[in-house]
Amino acid sequence: MKRSRKPTEHVLIKANSSSDSDRVEFAIIYATASWKALIKSRLEAIGKFKADENFSCHSFWDASLSYYKTADHGALMKEILSSHEDWAYVTLSPEEERTFQHPENQQEAHQLLITANGIAHFKAYAKHTFEVYWTEEFNLNKLMARPRIQKK
Numbered sequence: 001m002k003r004s005r006k007p008t009e010h011v012l013i014k015a016n017s018s019s020d021s022d023r024v025e026f027a028i029i030y031a032t033a034s035w036k037a038l039i040k041s042r043l044e045a046i047g048k049f050k051a052d053e054n055f056s057c058h059s060f061w062d063a064s065l066s067y068y069k070t071a072d073h074g075a076l077m078k079e080i081l082s083s084h085e086d087w088a089y090v091t092l093s094p095e096e097e098r099t100f101q102h103p104e105n106q107q108e109a110h111q112l113l114i115t116a117n118g119i120a121h122f123k124a125y126a127k128h129t130f131e132v133y134w135t136e137e138f139n140l141n142k143l144m145a146r147p148r149i150q151k152k
Contacts, residue, residue, distance in 0.1 A: 001096055003080050004089040007031070012080055013087040013138060015067055015122075019131040022103045024067040025077055027122065027135050028092065031143070035064050039140055043118055050116040063110035065122055067133050068100040086136040087143070105129055114140060 001012070011029040042060060049055040070076050080088055105126035114120040118141040123134045 001076065001080065001090050001092045004091050006089065008089045008091055010090050010092045011087055011143065012077075012090045013065075014077065014081070014136040015134065016136075017067075017103065017131055017133045019103075019105070019126070019129070022105050022126070022129075022131060023069055024103050024133055025069050025074055027065045027067045028090075028097065029065045029087075029122075029135075031064075036144060039144060042114060043140060043144075046114055046116055046118075052116075055116050057113045057115045060112045060114070061110065062112035062122070063124075064112075065110075065135070067103055067107065067124070069103065070100060087138050103133065105131060107133055 009030060009032050011031050013027050013029060015024045015027040017024050042058070046058050049058075080090065103126075105128065107124035108127045110122065110124045112120060112122055118139055119137050120140045121135050121137045123132060125132055
């Protein structure tokens with residue numbers, strides 16, 4: 001997996017879990033053209049709530065990502081993301097993706113929570129243990145607008 005200077009259909013984002021034994025380090029968001037069109041319509045709909053100061057967020061069922069862990073204990077994340085970044089576009093082959101380890105627990109009830117300002121994060125729950133898996137917050141407007149450039 002390599003960082004990309006231009007938008008791709010794969011977004012690497014930091015992730016975590018409430019489990020001590022079934023940890024995750026990152027997720028891959030599958031940012032396909034159809035997903036981006038759906039997100040654009042959701043952002044337009046949510047924009048109507050900006051004036052309501054009591055509005056928290058909209059929650060959508062959305063399983064357009066997978067959670068992973070690696071055997072390198074975070075070395076891959078440090079290679080791709082700088083210390084102040086939470087996400088980046090990446091190039092990723094299906095073969096490479098199969099080398100990543102999924103959490104042991106099966107996730108269900110995948111949610112995408114989006115605030116009126118377009119700040120979002122994904123959340124999922126383990127099917128039998130009810131442990132929580134989540135991504136870092138990210139700005140959907142920035143993700144949709146322009147590529148992220150790696151700073152060294």
